[in-house]
Amino acid sequence: MDRxxxxxxxxxxxxxxxxxxxxxxxxxPANSDAPGEKVGLVKKLFxxxxxxxHPQVSAPAVAPARYWTRASAASISxxxxxxxxxxxxxxxxxxxxxxxxxxxxxxxxxxRRSYLRSLTVVLTLTLQHWTNIGIRKDALQPIFSxxxxxxxxxxxxxxxxxxxxxxxxxxxxxxxxEGIVFDRLHSVPVGAAACVRTLDFTPATPDTExxxxxxxxxxxxxxxxxxxxxxxxxxxxxxxxxxxxQAVRDASRDGFAARLVEHLAARRRQxxxxxxxxxxxxxxxxxxxxxxVGADSYLNLYAKLRAATxxxxxxxxxxxxxxxxLQGPKRKGGGAEEEQEGxxxxxxxxxxxxxxxxxxxxxxxxxxxxxxxxxxDAFGEIELDTSLSWRRPAxxxxxAAARHGGGGMPEATPVSFLERPDEDTMGPLLGAFAGLVARxxxxxxxxxxxxxxxxxxxxxxxxxxxxxxxxxxxGGSEMDMEKPRVWFVTGAWRPGDALVQQxxxxxxxxxxAGNVSIIHxxxxxxxxxx
Numbered sequence: 001m002d003r004x005x006x007x008x009x010x011x012x013x014x015x016x017x018x019x020x021x022x023x024x025x026x027x028x029p030a031n032s033d034a035p036g037e038k039v040g041l042v043k044k045l046f047x048x049x050x051x052x053x054h055p056q057v058s059a060p061a062v063a064p065a066r067y068w069t070r071a072s073a074a075s076i077s078x079x080x081x082x083x084x085x086x087x088x089x090x091x092x093x094x095x096x097x098x099x100x101x102x103x104x105x106x107x108x109x110x111x112r113r114s115y116l117r118s119l120t121v122v123l124t125l126t127l128q129h130w131t132n133i134g135i136r137k138d139a140l141q142p143i144f145s146x147x148x149x150x151x152x153x154x155x156x157x158x159x160x161x162x163x164x165x166x167x168x169x170x171x172x173x174x175x176x177x178e179g180i181v182f183d184r185l186h187s188v189p190v191g192a193a194a195c196v197r198t199l200d201f202t203p204a205t206p207d208t209e210x211x212x213x214x215x216x217x218x219x220x221x222x223x224x225x226x227x228x229x230x231x232x233x234x235x236x237x238x239x240x241x242x243x244x245x246q247a248v249r250d251a252s253r254d255g256f257a258a259r260l261v262e263h264l265a266a267r268r269r270q271x272x273x274x275x276x277x278x279x280x281x282x283x284x285x286x287x288x289x290x291x292x293v294g295a296d297s298y299l300n301l302y303a304k305l306r307a308a309t310x311x312x313x314x315x316x317x318x319x320x321x322x323x324x325x326l327q328g329p330k331r332k333g334g335g336a337e338e339e340q341e342g343x344x345x346x347x348x349x350x351x352x353x354x355x356x357x358x359x360x361x362x363x364x365x366x367x368x369x370x371x372x373x374x375x376x377d378a379f380g381e382i383e384l385d386t387s388l389s390w391r392r393p394a395x396x397x398x399x400a401a402a403r404h405g406g407g408g409m410p411e412a413t414p415v416s417f418l419e420r421p422d423e424d425t426m427g428p429l430l431g432a433f434a435g436l437v438a439r440x441x442x443x444x445x446x447x448x449x450x451x452x453x454x455x456x457x458x459x460x461x462x463x464x465x466x467x468x469x470x471x472x473x474x475g476g477s478e479m480d481m482e483k484p485r486v487w488f489v490t491g492a493w494r495p496g497d498a499l500v501q502q503x504x505x506x507x508x509x510x511x512x513a514g515n516v517s518i519i520h521x522x523x524x525x526x527x528x529x530x
Contacts, residue, residue, distance in 0.1 A: 179219030
């Protein structure tokens with residue numbers, strides 16, 4: 001990383017002859033009218049006339065000739081390299097060997113630290129890292145060796161770190177099938193990286209089957225513990241694939257919830273962006289009953305997640321969602337528990353999300369109680385998740401395709417699938433969503449979205465925008481921009497009158513001058529106000 005590869009320098013030099021090659025000046029066009037060329041012509045004529053009248057006057061000095069050599073080619077290639085170093089170091093993908101080279105390069109020229117922006121580290125674990133209890137934690141040491149040592153200042157916190165793991169030995173796939181855990185009995189303490197701004201655990205998605213088998217995932221509790229090694233962290237994205245076994249899933253969520261409060265409590269005003277993905281995958285019938293989903297574990301997770309992220313400005317969640325995730329904290333009043341509608345006179349409450357500006361909820365198709373949100377025979381090989389990385393199709397293109405008969409669901413799937421929700425199941429979730437809008441005065445955008453089967457299908461979404469704000473999910477529409485708005489991008493399904501009135505009142509509850517404007521968009525037809 002300190003200089004261009006020697007083979008590139010050799011290739012440049014090979015284009016030059018063995019001896020010296022004179023650098024010739026560009027020829028002057030016959031019809032050129034450039035000012036500098038006119039001055040040169042006048043100067044030549046002046047000296048020609050002067051020599052005729054005064055022979056003793058010598059001609060102007062001629063500049064010495066310049067030559068290309070192989071040494072000068074290598075020098076130029078190094079200057080070119082330094083010119084693009086900022087671009088090279090701004091986006092790096094490194095393994096163990098690359099981290100060693102990065103450490104050496106930063107030690108030689110410390111100024112290169114200021115170029116670091118996005119760093120993806122892919123650690124290939126082998127049996128040498130395995131102790132029959134877990135992975136030695138010092139397997140992470142090369143990261144802290146390369147990134148440690150930077151000054152603890154705001155200017156140095158520039159790195160967005162993505163941490164990934166892959167199997168260098170087939171036996172590790174089985175040993176870490178429930179997620180990578182670290183063996184703290186046989187590991188030396190690792191350091192810290194003060195320059196890391198955001199930490200992302202989103203795994204890779206290889207195109208080949210072998211590549212997908214080699215992807216290893218860090219256990220959810222270990223992801224929470226690693227936050228402590230990045231003292232200046234401002235954002236974190238956790239990602240975990242739920243296990244097939246119920247006991248393993250519950251233990252992972254409970255352990256993560258406990259560590260979440262422990263590690264974020266002291267720095268929750270510092271960490272402003274939090275993302276959590278709990279992918280359930282294609283579990284189908286295995287997660288279609290209350291005892292197989294883990295409702296109590298989810299309720300515990302929701303409560304601690306709200307408390308630990310009470311002061312974040314941006315929060316994203318993908319996974320099984322229930323109304324309690326969106327509901328405010330409970331307070332006792334009049335002998336009964338009531339939902340808190342605001343911060344209260346005594347100050348900000350735990351879990352109130354009073355600083356939240358942007359909320360994204362990508363919902364799986366199941367409730368924590370194991371019920372499906374939509375009316376359909378949902379058993380079979382269906383995609384239950386709506387991942388945060390999933391991008392909705394261009395809504396304008398989808399609308400045009402639908403008008404010309406190119407849209408709609410596959411023939412083998414009922415038209416109502418993922419479009420008409422079960423009112424008893426979806427109603428409480430949408431009611432909690434309306435209550436959230438009513439009690440958060442600084443909220444700018446909030447999105448509740450469900451994936452409609454294949455990628456080419458438009459989503460089922462409910463989107464809130466504060467006055468003056470819009471969203472790409474709305475096709476860039478500026479309809480009623482001066483008002484708070486709730487868009488129902490829900491196909492043929494329309495919300496009932498009671499739900500519409502609940503959303504209307506949410507505008508005044510959030511401190512806006514008027515009610516919320518309710519807009520329905522079926523994609524096929526233009527959006528209309530309700």
